[in-house]
Amino acid sequence: MSAAERFDRLPDSETADLARASATELSKLLAHKPEADRARVQLDDTELILPRHALALLRDILTEMAQGNAVTIVPTHAELTTQEAANILNVSRPYLIQLLEKGAIPFTRTGSHRRIRYQDLMEYKAARDRQSQEALEELAKQAQELDMGY
Template identity: 45%
Template sequence: MHRSDIRSAELSAEQTEAAGAALSHVRSYLGRHRDLAPVRVTVEDGEPELLELPREAVDLLATILAHMAAGRGVSVVPTNAELTTQQAADLLNVSRPFLIGLLKAGEIEYRTVGTHRRITASSLIAYMREDDRRRREAADELTRLGQDMGLI
């Protein structure tokens, strides 16, 4: 797989319904088989064929199906993928200039290739997790202050 390979999927209403049905089967299977053994899947398109999938891949499939069943588009990005500033901004749902400000402030690791900045998906994910943590802490602090003041 190429280092910048990003796969996206958008579904029709019919496909969204099919994703929901598949999700219920996958979750049911995973619930009954909690070990980390590979998952065997039989594909019946003409001659039946047995596939053996890593458990982690099936767990990821369940996550993908859940988003698709909810009508959300899904992108799969390898952790070592190098993103352009526009791709990274799109994943963060911010403007490119705002993202560049984050890069210059040292909030997200990146490297320069010629005059272009490249951000690894793993660096972007680390920033997103840290940003989520900070937001939760701020919300918790606001809740505590509201309770202390008798507003909540």
Template identity: 40%
Template structure:
């Protein structure tokens, strides 16, 4: 199994404008060509050469450009990648001991390799989506209560 490197790529501040311009062009193309399942782009490095990409790849590229253009770092992690507890904690932006507590509580699926825990990226993302959904529901409930009490 290959080692998963989750260190994010960040653009220099001067490059974010370029990412935003590219994002605008990619989004416009995707919007005006909704029926296309494959998209051909031109790569100009000497002789122009067409490059055909699945639509999903171009949509992923648009997502990466949006984050990079906003100054955020981006990492690509395969869904079946196995992460160390430190890598998983970094992805959730929590401490390693907090993550281990989640693993021990059965909140996130993992397996042991010798004495080490390994977490599939897909299991980690499933937990994150469920946690985010719970947070949104709690925030919505608080907003509704505030409105009912006339605080908003």
């Protein structure tokens, strides 16, 4: 089994439990040492020094694993295919292409293929999520005003 195959699978319950405990402890350490910009980590007989940003990223990865999610790391400058971008947004590829053609998400062409910068996709996703949250809050407000029991 290759490394890529190992990390593409969803964590089993034992792994999720271990990730949860590790994320909790790492969060506590980061909170109790806000001035620390690096940490010493022992792995068997090897000692590593990691930057704080890597520790925060590790905490986030462990948190996702604790929730049963598979995790993929993508550099923010990376370019994605339309299928990869559609998967991240949880939409169909044809719908994503409509968004691209409408100008909702910037893209470039490499020959006949469209490429989307990860950072642009995440900005679109954040705006979409914000709009959804605002709409949900407005609906809840209206339901309360109409005494609908919400």
